[in-house]
Amino acid sequence: MKAKPSKPAAAPVEVPPLKEGTVSRRGFFNFLWGLLGLAALVELVWIAVSFLRPSKQPSGDPKAATVALAGPVESFAAGTVTAFQRGQFYLVRLDDGGFLALSCKCTHLGCTVPWVEKEKKFLCPCHASAFDITGNLITAPAPRALDMFRIIIENNILKVETSRTIKRSGFDPKQVTYLQKG
Amino acid sequence: MIEKLRSFSFPFASHPRHEDPRSPHRIFKTLVFHIRPRMVAERTLRFTLTFGLGGMAVVLVLLQLLTGTLLKFAYEPFPAQAYDSLIRLQTEYTFGQFTRNIHFWSANILVGVLLLHGLRVFLTGAFQPPRRANWIVGLILFVLVLASNLTGYLLPWDQLAFWATTICLGMLEYIPGIGSLLQQWVMGGSQIGAATLRNFFALHTAVLPAAIVSLMAYHFWRIRRAGGLVVLRSANETPAEKPAMVPSNPHLLMREAAVALSVAAVVSAVALIFDAPLGAAANPGLSPNPTKAPWYFAGVQEMLVHFHPTFALMIVLAMGLGVFILPYLGGMSASAGVWFASAAGRRTALFAAAAAGVATPLAVVLDEYVVGASRWMPDWPSAVSHGAIPAVLLVFVLAGLVAVLTKAFGSSRPEAAQAVFVFLLVGFVELAAICVFFRVEGMKLGWALR
Numbered sequence: 001m002k003a004k005p006s007k008p009a010a011a012p013v014e015v016p017p018l019k020e021g022t023v024s025r026r027g028f029f030n031f032l033w034g035l036l037g038l039a040a041l042v043e044l045v046w047i048a049v050s051f052l053r054p055s056k057q058p059s060g061d062p063k064a065a066t067v068a069l070a071g072p073v074e075s076f077a078a079g080t081v082t083a084f085q086r087g088q089f090y091l092v093r094l095d096d097g098g099f100l101a102l103s104c105k106c107t108h109l110g111c112t113v114p115w116v117e118k119e120k121k122f123l124c125p126c127h128a129s130a131f132d133i134t135g136n137l138i139t140a141p142a143p144r145a146l147d148m149f150r151i152i153i154e155n156n157i158l159k160v161e162t163s164r165t166i167k168r169s170g171f172d173p174k175q176v177t178y179l180q181k182g
Numbered sequence: 183m184i185e186k187l188r189s190f191s192f193p194f195a196s197h198p199r200h201e202d203p204r205s206p207h208r209i210f211k212t213l214v215f216h217i218r219p220r221m222v223a224e225r226t227l228r229f230t231l232t233f234g235l236g237g238m239a240v241v242l243v244l245l246q247l248l249t250g251t252l253l254k255f256a257y258e259p260f261p262a263q264a265y266d267s268l269i270r271l272q273t274e275y276t277f278g279q280f281t282r283n284i285h286f287w288s289a290n291i292l293v294g295v296l297l298l299h300g301l302r303v304f305l306t307g308a309f310q311p312p313r314r315a316n317w318i319v320g321l322i323l324f325v326l327v328l329a330s331n332l333t334g335y336l337l338p339w340d341q342l343a344f345w346a347t348t349i350c351l352g353m354l355e356y357i358p359g360i361g362s363l364l365q366q367w368v369m370g371g372s373q374i375g376a377a378t379l380r381n382f383f384a385l386h387t388a389v390l391p392a393a394i395v396s397l398m399a400y401h402f403w404r405i406r407r408a409g410g411l412v413v414l415r416s417a418n419e420t421p422a423e424k425p426a427m428v429p430s431n432p433h434l435l436m437r438e439a440a441v442a443l444s445v446a447a448v449v450s451a452v453a454l455i456f457d458a459p460l461g462a463a464a465n466p467g468l469s470p471n472p473t474k475a476p477w478y479f480a481g482v483q484e485m486l487v488h489f490h491p492t493f494a495l496m497i498v499l500a501m502g503l504g505v506f507i508l509p510y511l512g513g514m515s516a517s518a519g520v521w522f523a524s525a526a527g528r529r530t531a532l533f534a535a536a537a538a539g540v541a542t543p544l545a546v547v548l549d550e551y552v553v554g555a556s557r558w559m560p561d562w563p564s565a566v567s568h569g570a571i572p573a574v575l576l577v578f579v580l581a582g583l584v585a586v587l588t589k590a591f592g593s594s595r596p597e598a599a600q601a602v603f604v605f606l607l608v609g610f611v612e613l614a615a616i617c618v619f620f621r622v623e624g625m626k627l628g629w630a631l632r
């Protein structure tokens with residue numbers, strides 16, 4: 001590496017004083033450089049942000065509802081809870097014969113809630129929230145009832161629309177799906 | 183060549199005065215003195231100022247970078263392969279298990295060392311001017327290290343990883359306003375899956391290490407700019423204008439080398455004896471009972487047992503914010519270099535630690551057996567019964583503590599602030615310990631290590 005010629009320390013170039021409000025040539029170019037740098041920075045940030053923004057539509061048609069086939073109506077006895085691991089939901093048949101499809105994700109922090117047959121409760125292993133068979137909250141810390149999914153009954157076959165989670169604060173008899181009589 | 187070798191002397195040893203600027207010794211020395219000061223105040227070398235904690239943190243970060251780079255040659259960041267690639271690492275790679283053990287243990291020890299480092303900076307008043315900005319830089323480093331730990335925790339894709347990450351990300355949802363969006367963004371979807379693993383892998387192996395290394399350089403530059411470390415003194419001494427200086431070679435460098443070697447030895451020993459845990463492969467359908475967050479988040483998890491999530495999060499965020507703005511609160515600037523700010527400060531800090539030590543387990547047991555058993559306020563929404571009411575209670579406890587300190591002990595403002603800090607810290611550490619050691623199946627109280 002060649003040694004840099006040392007700058008003469010003394011004898012600065014005489015610069016005529018500028019009038020108030022005028023900009024020197026150097027000042028102007030420095031300003032331009034700054035502006036260009038800023039523009040480059042903004043572009044970079046913009047590219048990074050658009051790259052990392054979650055795609056609004058996950059691959060596939062977002063409007064196509066995912067419907068899980070649960071099975072024929074008769075295969076669920078009254079007062080039972082059936083787990084569907086793949087669809088991540090429980091099919092509940094209440095004592096009066098009505099159906100509910102409950103999400104198995106705890107409304108607290110998202111653990112999978114198992115149905116404990118012995119106690120007739122959903123008991124969360126993570127922070128001990130408990131829910132009854134309708135998904136209603138029995139014990140905090142979870143803040144609300146288990147989410148649910150819409151049930152469709154066609155030709156005695158139960159289907160569950162798992163693509164749309166329905167949030168609710170508590171259980172309401174209107175949420176139960178019954179077999180159409182007659 | 184021979185000439186060069188002959189002119190090489192051990193870098194820490196004393197050196198000839200007129201040496202060739204191209205000699206290896208000279209090159210090494212100029213390199214060292216680009217990152218280390220030439221002279222340091224003699225008193226800052228005392229072990230009872232730093233306990234070598236910052237130096238330990240540097241060594242642990244370096245160990246992380248080295249072992250992490252090795253692990254990257256074996257790890258596959260896809261849900262279907264991640265777990266198997268770790269099994270292969272542990273069984274088929276020479277020193278594979280050992281490398282993973284070092285990475286695991288030094289990551290955990292790093293969090294502990296940083297907690298202590300921050301505590302010593304706090305208790306010696308080193309966060310006061312002119313070191314206020316470096317306190318913030320240090321805290322950001324701490325947050326980045328925690329983020330590294332969290333993102334690394336998911337990578338093994340075992341049951342432990344999957345569910346601990348599930349509940350940690352579950353907390354994000356309760357940040358008012360932006361929670362759900364933020365959670366979706368971090369997770370890359372509505373559930374933990376391939377996108378989450380991809381995001382975490384990129385953060386863990388590129389973004390966070392780069393940020394940590396750059397910020398560390400800035401941390402050290404700011405120490406130099408503040409004229410070195412805070413100089414220890416007793417409460418009635420005025421800060422010395424010109425403290426006695428000694429050359430850092432060998433006084434500082436030798437001490438740093440000793441700390442570095444000790445840390446490396448301890449970590450290697452621990453890694454030889456204890457294997458890093460690896461549970462069963464992740465199963466999204468089955469949460470283990472109990473599911474626990476890693477220990478540095480266990481305090482938050484324990485709070486979540488007692489508080490409505492929004493309030494738990496608000497309390498934690500408020501505490502975090504308090505720690506960040508601490509140096510900028512008025513009246514906190516006269517005690518730099520004095521342990522506990524004063525002799526009275528030492529007493530009030532101990533009092534606060536003892537108070538928190540007793541009050542925290544008491545509150546937990548009370549909530550568990552008295553409040554919990556009676557189904558506390560069943561007709562109120564949990565945001566009131568488990569949110570607003572206990573939060574207000576906590577504020578009253580803190581206000582009571584400050585009142586007792588200022589009235590009965592005649593504490594000054596920094597002493598009272600210090601006591602509140604110690605109170606919350608001890609309480610929080612105890613909550614974490616309760617979650618780790620005393621939470622059993624169904625998160626009931628019991629002895630967890632059987």
Ligand code: HEM
Binds near residue numbers: 240303327394410412
């Ligand atoms: C990766 C993380 C970190 C590393 C590698 C690191 C490293 C260091 C080192 C080597 C020192 C020299 C003195 C000593 O050993 O104590 C130091 C000083 C300091 N650190 Fe850190 N640190 C980290 C995180 C933190 C945190 C979390 C805080 C605060 C919450 C902090 C605040 C400070 C301050 C204010 C000083 C100056 C202390 C004085 O002048 O006495 N640092 N740090």
Ligand code: FES
Binds near residue numbers: 106109
């Ligand atoms: S995740 Fe179910 S209680 Fe916390």
